[in-house]
Amino acid sequence: MTARGWFLFSLMGVVWGIPYLLIKVAVEDLSPSVVVFTRCALGALLLLPFALRQGGLLRTVRAHWAPMLAFACIEIIGPWFTLTDAERHLSSSTAGLLIAGVPIVGVLAARLFGDAEVLGVRRITGLALGLAGVGVLTLPHLTGGDARSLAEVFLTVVGYATAPLIAARRLKDVPTLQLIVPCLTLSALVYAPAAAASRPASLPSATVLACLAALGVVCTAVAFVAFLELIKEVGPTRSTVITYVNPAIAVAAGAVFLDESLTATILAAFALILTGSVLATAAGPKRDATGLERVAEAAETEAVGSKRDAVGPEGR
Template sequence: MNKNKKLWLIYGMLFFATATWGSAFLAGKVAVKDFEPATVAFLRFLGAAILLFPLMWLMEKNRKKPTLKDYGLFAVLGLTGIAIYNICFFMATKHAPVIKSSLFIASNPVLIVLLSGLFLKETITKNHMIGMVIALTGVTFIITDGHLLSLFQYGFETIDFVLLGAVISWALYSVVGKVVLKKYSAVESTTYAVAFGTIFLFPFAYVETSWHDVQTASVSTWIAISHMSIFVTVVSFIMYYYGIKEVGAAKASIFINVMPLSAVLMATFFLGETFTLAQGIGAAFVLTGVYIGTNTKLFRRKLQAA
């Protein structure tokens, strides 16, 4: 496979992964009807861990034995991207307005790009910045349905600390993940991160959930949790980590803007919500921003042609 074809395959995987994450908004809303946020997160990643370990043993025959330092990095990944992020995410799903929570999550690429430049010394190009601004503009259009002034309707609330925690923890997860991927594959990194995250989540789930809650949970809740375990976690996390390894955390993070777009489309399809003109304009902005942000030679070509 030539370099260009491989690159487009990686971009396709990142697009699929982040689009699948959009379904977590819908699945999360279903699951938190029967369980508290930390329990939903624990059950999601417990299911993922049960699937990931056999997958890792099957796919990675020549696995490296992690050192104590490696386990420390895996623990950081589990604490940030699995435990803290998901507790914050499901709390926001339950208590925060969709406009506010979606916009906070959509700001992730900005922080990831800044941290990648600061700690990983990744080059932050003009394309990164322009693409990110255009995509974030599109996300704002989608979330507010074109009514940009609605952003100012919400004052500062306690839940904002939770949302800020989600953004910071995911940015740290992406940046530390890039360090881990220098030594371990996407499957290994995801498996160990999920394992540590599940361990960190267990005490919260144990305290807030009874065996009666587990027995009386609806079928739709278990389907939602299974979907998040298999597709949103196992499949998508591996694809996202592989993308970070191949193109860098800064460039991969631009695709996070696809998540709210997919959430809106899924809500239209599955919940019967209306897809508006403003959302269509926002979708065009998101796709344009992702294209510009990942096509590093775009402006160089134009300058050469001029």
């Protein structure tokens, strides 16, 4: 990975590790619709002037509206609401750890999209370990009335794992800002009616307002620009490996700022999910290209010889 890639990777590991804490604080006083709307609206307003300055924004939307709509629905409109709603009942640590399963689902999604790379024993083992970690983390919640919240986080994971594939395959030539601004704007419009209907009767506390501002500015505007640049730099599957770092940030933030406990179950799940994700996204076995290269070289030599015979000495 290049120095630029490592910088983007490190930045994303932090800025998408803290939203779980910020969301947990915000949903104590606000509805999920208000949180998602504010986050999207702030991000769109901040990035819109820069997108307009590039020029061609409307032309880009007309040319790529279908994959952009799919990306907005799968990356933002659906996952941000389900994650925010789930954190009304789950701790920020639990949500962050479950999101760490994104690389595992990303491997499976890539194969469904036509990736023919052989998984191998190591990657299959990684998938099994990751799923075991998710099981360790979720089983205690299944009997506590949190099954819906767990399902919402699972939907979020699927969206986060699938959207980068769409961005890499169908939107790789679209400038980052001209992709993010329409998607955030559409998302804000979708949630505007529900946010208006569930708006608080009084102004939220300064802490909640600060969390909303951080979600919109840092975790949305800055983070999305960095994330799409990371996809272009290292590819869709490797870009999801930022979730190796995110859960550590989420667990640490939850423990420090929200007094969330670090139980043996959480630590065991963290170890299993992290190890499984690393193994599941490791490079697949390389093909032995020596024989293929020899065949290609022989074919090229034969083709050159045939051309020379056909043209003759005068043709040089």
